[in-house]
Amino acid sequence: DLEGRDGSLPDFTTEQYKDAYSRINAIVIEGEKEAHDNYVAIGTVIPEKADELKKLAIMELRHMKGFTACGKNLGVVADMEFAQRFFAPLHGNFQKALENGKITTCFLIQAILIEAFAISAYHVYIRVADPFAKKITEGVVKDEYLHLNYGQEWLKANLATCKDELIAANKENLPLINSMLDQVANDAQVLYMEKEELMEEFMIAYQDSLMEIGLDAREIARMALAAIA
Amino acid sequence: MFGLIGHSTSFDDAKKKAMDLGYDHIAQGDLDVWCSAPPQLVEHVNIVSAIGKNIEGAYIDSCFVPEMLGRFKTARRKVLNAMELAQKKGINITALGGFTSIIFENFNLLQNKQVRNTTLEWERFTTGNTHTAWVICRQLELNAPLLGIDLKKARVAVVGATGDIGSAVCRWLSERTGVQELLLVARQQQPLIELQKSLGGGKILGLEDALPEADVVIWVASLPKTLEIDKAKLRKPCLMIDGGYPKNLDEKFNGSGVHVLKGGIVEFFTDIGWSMMELAAMEKPRREMFACFAEAMLLEFEGCHTNFSWGRNNITLEKMDFIGQASEKHGFSVIGLNPKLQAAIA
Numbered sequence: 001d002l003e004g005r006d007g008s009l010p011d012f013t014t015e016q017y018k019d020a021y022s023r024i025n026a027i028v029i030e031g032e033k034e035a036h037d038n039y040v041a042i043g044t045v046i047p048e049k050a051d052e053l054k055k056l057a058i059m060e061l062r063h064m065k066g067f068t069a070c071g072k073n074l075g076v077v078a079d080m081e082f083a084q085r086f087f088a089p090l091h092g093n094f095q096k097a098l099e100n101g102k103i104t105t106c107f108l109i110q111a112i113l114i115e116a117f118a119i120s121a122y123h124v125y126i127r128v129a130d131p132f133a134k135k136i137t138e139g140v141v142k143d144e145y146l147h148l149n150y151g152q153e154w155l156k157a158n159l160a161t162c163k164d165e166l167i168a169a170n171k172e173n174l175p176l177i178n179s180m181l182d183q184v185a186n187d188a189q190v191l192y193m194e195k196e197e198l199m200e201e202f203m204i205a206y207q208d209s210l211m212e213i214g215l216d217a218r219e220i221a222r223m224a225l226a227a228i229a
Numbered sequence: 230m231f232g233l234i235g236h237s238t239s240f241d242d243a244k245k246k247a248m249d250l251g252y253d254h255i256a257q258g259d260l261d262v263w264c265s266a267p268p269q270l271v272e273h274v275n276i277v278s279a280i281g282k283n284i285e286g287a288y289i290d291s292c293f294v295p296e297m298l299g300r301f302k303t304a305r306r307k308v309l310n311a312m313e314l315a316q317k318k319g320i321n322i323t324a325l326g327g328f329t330s331i332i333f334e335n336f337n338l339l340q341n342k343q344v345r346n347t348t349l350e351w352e353r354f355t356t357g358n359t360h361t362a363w364v365i366c367r368q369l370e371l372n373a374p375l376l377g378i379d380l381k382k383a384r385v386a387v388v389g390a391t392g393d394i395g396s397a398v399c400r401w402l403s404e405r406t407g408v409q410e411l412l413l414v415a416r417q418q419q420p421l422i423e424l425q426k427s428l429g430g431g432k433i434l435g436l437e438d439a440l441p442e443a444d445v446v447i448w449v450a451s452l453p454k455t456l457e458i459d460k461a462k463l464r465k466p467c468l469m470i471d472g473g474y475p476k477n478l479d480e481k482f483n484g485s486g487v488h489v490l491k492g493g494i495v496e497f498f499t500d501i502g503w504s505m506m507e508l509a510a511m512e513k514p515r516r517e518m519f520a521c522f523a524e525a526m527l528l529e530f531e532g533c534h535t536n537f538s539w540g541r542n543n544i545t546l547e548k549m550d551f552i553g554q555a556s557e558k559h560g561f562s563v564i565g566l567n568p569k570l571q572a573a574i575a
């Protein structure tokens with residue numbers, strides 16, 4: 001039937017919730033830390049943008065502190081080892097691109113894929129977060145749009161020369177995002193965040209940003225859906 | 230700019246459509262993939278009306294399919310995300326086609342004004358139900374006489390009488406058309422009683438009892454029709470106006486002497502350069518379309534940027550007059566019975 005209820009909030013105090021939160025929270029903290037490092041690293045390859053990138057990096061550190069506080073507030077110890085393992089493949093690809101001076105790939109991984117992933121996850125989380133975390137996450141997600149936008153602008157300005165690399169980098173890295181999502185699907189579910197919704201939110205953010213960069217609708221659908229279909 | 234939010238009639242159709250459009254990856258995905266797929270703006274179009282007004286529009290596929298109706302959260306997301314996309318694209322007036330408006334109403338999406346960082350502006354959207362109701366009434370008035378049905382002596386059953394479209398149709402037929410009797414069909418009794426009171430007439434009947442009595446049956450119920458109907462019990466001639474979605478009554482009554490008309494469909498006076506209606510299985514895909522979609526065009530032609538059809542039970546005869554006049558003025562006509570059939574009857 002066409003009946004339906006609106007989602008209620010999870011019980012933030014159960015062991016089950018805290019256990020799942022220890023990994024999700026760690027991923028977020030690690031993600032923010034790596035985002036900081038990545039923007040600083042990109043700045044070393046494009047020195048004329050180093051100052052701007054440094055500003056983004058500082059925001060990421062602030063995010064990291066905010067999310068650390070969210071874990072503390074719930075009495076949860078973040079499982080940082082898990083988080084490092086979680087990010088290792090993407091981290092590895094970023095480092096490899098950096099060593100080879102592949103700026104397009106670096107921007108795609110950090111400023112598009114990771115930012116779109118963060119934006120989508122934060123949007124879904126905001127709907128089911130505890131009040132303390134909700135407030136912090138709402139502030140963070142606004143910043144992440146700035147970062148996504150920064151990456152977009154750079155790629156848009158350089159599209160003529162970077163399109164092939166962009167498509168290749170997408171092909172290699174988007175599946176990683178999908179498998180990362182798979183790995184946390186069960187924990188996310190405990191937090192009332194559904195994989196289906198996370199994926200959809202990601203696709204929307206990702207698709208929008210490819211559109212901004214200047215790709216056409218079919219190219220985008222092909223790129224974006226390569227991960228799930 | 231006007232917008233249309235549409236969806237496929239079934240999951241199989243959707244996959245075929247995606248393949249035709251070159252979205253191979255999603256075409257090959259299973260239902261879960263579709264549940265995660267974002268809305269797509271698939272087509273832009275330019276239209277010049279019969280009086281020379283020039284407008285632009287866009288077609289958005291919400292990636293919803295009726296198989297998702299059981300998944301409340303999914304269906305809700307599909308509708309809201311498609312609306313957000315329409316608004317982000319700066320579209321002034323967008324029609325919520327097919328199940329979209331029904332999901333919006335039945336799931337009470339009015340309380341979901343905030344979609345991510347977009348605050349939905351309701352005045353940018355219309356259900357298109359006023360035009361749909363007007364078109365269905367005109368289809369009845371024009372086609373019943375062709376079958377030798379004298380409306381003054383006819384019983385007209387409205388299945389879904391208490392719905393947004395159904396109630397408007399009832400009001401029009403009782404005040405403007407003057408049919409002998411309205412047979413009011415729906416499941417819940419209380420709304421039926423209230424409708425009967427407001428109409429000052431009409432007979433409340435169950436579907437089984439209404440069908441054998443009806444010279445004309447108008448189907449405007451919101452759920453897929455799985456019911457079995459005994460053709461032998463129907464009157465002959467009987468005009469059936471299939472205003473439901475999907476339109477599948479034709480197959481049920483094929484060859485039984487009952488005349489089925491695709492309800493709520495209009496034809497534009499000239500070809501439109503889009504391919505979307507081919508996929509919506511219209512007979513003349515360059516000219517035919519759902520009346521609800523046409524309403525968004527009409528509002529754009531008229532520069533009437535407001536949620537013209539909105540909520541439930543707000544359709545007045547004045548509004549039907551306005552949209553009906555605009556419809557004729559800009560070059561739309563309602564779909565009638567197949568001309569071959571008309572010749573055979575004559």
Ligand SMILES: NC(=O)C1=CN([C@@H]2O[C@H](COP(=O)(O)OP(=O)(O)OC[C@H]3O[C@@H](n4cnc5c(N)ncnc54)[C@H](OP(=O)(O)O)[C@@H]3O)[C@@H](O)[C@H]2O)C=CC1
Pocket residue numbers: 327328330331357358361388389390391392393394395414415416417418420448449450451452472473474492493494519520521541
């Ligand atoms: N151009 C077109 O072709 C268009 C077609 N439509 C279609 O028109 C139909 C009606 O739309 P709308 O008026 O907005 O919908 P509503 O939800 O407002 O109304 C639905 C009506 O159908 C009744 N109904 C539902 N299920 C049954 C059933 N099993 N048996 C009898 N009555 C039933 C409801 O009453 P109760 O619940 O009490 O039974 C109610 O009266 C839909 O199928 C929609 O898709 C809509 C727009 C455009």
Ligand SMILES: [Fe+2]
Pocket residue numbers: 032035059060063118140144
């Ligand atoms: Fe961040």
Ligand SMILES: [Fe+2]
Pocket residue numbers: 035060115143144147
């Ligand atoms: Fe960021």
